[in-house]
Amino acid sequence: MAPRHQRPLGRRRLLLALGGAAVAVPAAATLAPYALADTSAAGDASVAAGPLPLTIVNDSGSFGNASVHLYIVGNQDGRQVRVTPDGTLAPIAVSDNGSDGFTDYAISLAGSGETRLSLPYMSGRIYVSLGEKLKFKAVTDGNGNAALQYPAGWVTSDPNYPVLHDCAEFTYNASGMFCNTTMVDMFSVPMSIRLTGAKDQSTGRLRAGGRADAFAAVRQVEQFAPLVVDDRRLIAPGHGLDAGLFAKDYLAPYIDEVWSTYTGRDLTVTTNAGTFTGRVRGDRFTFDGPAQVSFAKPSTRDVLFCDGNLAAPNDGTTGPVAAVLGAGFNRSTLLSHPAQPTTDAGTFYRTDLTNHYAKAMHAATADGKAYGFAFDDVADFASYIQDTAPTGITLTLTPFEG
Structure with missing residues (x-):
């Protein structure tokens, strides 16, 4: 198999646009052109069966299951969808907004232990928020279709800015499962992915103390220090630049x-x-x-x-x-x-003079792989895994400390 940077660049599209629908985001927010997997099954006879068992493990050590809220949102066949607690796909609908103007698509974790769900074919993100629920707003896009405004944790006016949250990304279809943990926009919640199937793979796990070390490493570089938002998150320097927190001529x-x-x-x-x-x-x-x-x-x-x-x-x-x-x-x-x-x-x-944010992200992970910028998959240094015959995926909230 050719190195990923030598394969076609179809993966270098916004993940949530793979389904053919544009994602609605707050006017002040932008989403980076994530480096994604080549999901072509050419030359591989394997066909992924769906739906895929999804296990959520809360090993955060800081938040109980009742304080963890899960959201699975994305696209399928050109429409924006969400996954319900019973594993079915439901279309995004403006009528889903409640009296506060936001949807409640949260999936609760089991009272204790692991939470077992089912993941249908789709491209999207698995969001987790800790302590508070996220505010996703259903809107009508320029084509008259229902769409979601996604959290933009790097925008102070975003209603989700105060909420501790993060996400993993995936594309799951007949060609297989293609997934990653991402820090391209920001980093907040440590998590890892385990993917079983033709192989048993994992990615994204931080080394002991990795979260605190990442915050400290970014904070100690003068030009990058403004990207640290208390103990809540690190903002990627591109978004920091747009917000006036990072020098436009730094590089x-x-x-x-x-x-x-x-x-x-x-x-x-x-x-x-x-x-x-x-x-x-x-x-x-x-x-x-x-x-x-x-x-x-x-x-x-x-x-x-x-x-x-x-x-x-x-x-x-x-x-x-x-x-x-x-x-x-x-x-x-x-x-x-x-x-x-x-x-x-x-x-x-x-x-x-370098990207000290990406440097800190890589130093924090156990295997040295991270998505610190959109093309971090060049030469296979991204926190990305794939399997053409997956049997299960586990998302683990890993320890905040130690």
Whole structure:
């Protein structure tokens, strides 16, 4: 199997748009272009049977089952849906809003022990909130269809800003289960995923004390310290930039140095399409190889969101090169390694000017894998697992402390 950064970039779409419906979000909120799994079953005879047993385990040590509220929301066949406690899909409906203007799609955990549910085919997110319920609002989108406004924990005006919450992402269909824990937007609640089937895999678990260490690591870097919201969450620097909490030109010196360095030398980027060789010509970084692709100089925001001048179209050429460049900028390896992508994690985040948020996320996990930015799956460093013949999935709220 080819490395994930060398596979098609269909996974590099917003997860919740895979079902064909646009997600309604608060006007101030944006969702990052998550790096997702190639869910094609080509060349694999396995077919996932549905529905899939889903087990929720509360090992948080800080919140009892009665204080944990679960939400499974997303898309199926172009419509926005939610999972009910009995495992069936229900369409989102504006009439679901209560007198307070919000839906109550919460699924309660069992009184004690594990909670066993059933997951139908869909693409979506499993949200957990602790202590308080989340406020999801059903609205009508631009096409007249019912849609949800999702929590935006990085927006102070969002009604869910005070609530301790987080989510995992998944796509489950006949091709299999493709899932991840994500810190692309923010980090708050430590959780892990175990996926059984053709293999027994897990991802996302923090090492002992990892949550506290991540908060401390972000707090101790002056430019990143404003991203720490009490002991509630860490906000990703891209969202911090949009909120005025993070410098818009933070990465400019590094970006300028990359542009200057590769005016006089080559940078090679290897993808499944072949090897691309690039230099800065004029004001663009131009690569020759299987096809010619070029990029205007990105801004700090472009790098943090892996978007704008580093956007990755699903074209098999520009997209994969953009993804590798985005990873190289965030990991600050482009100057030290003229052959990309780099696969030695020991070389990542070694400069003072780097994505210290993503660095902290990786340092906090037991296996060193995390989704600290949208293209963190380049060279397989994301907290992502997949199985084409899954038999069960377990989401565990892992300890807040110790």
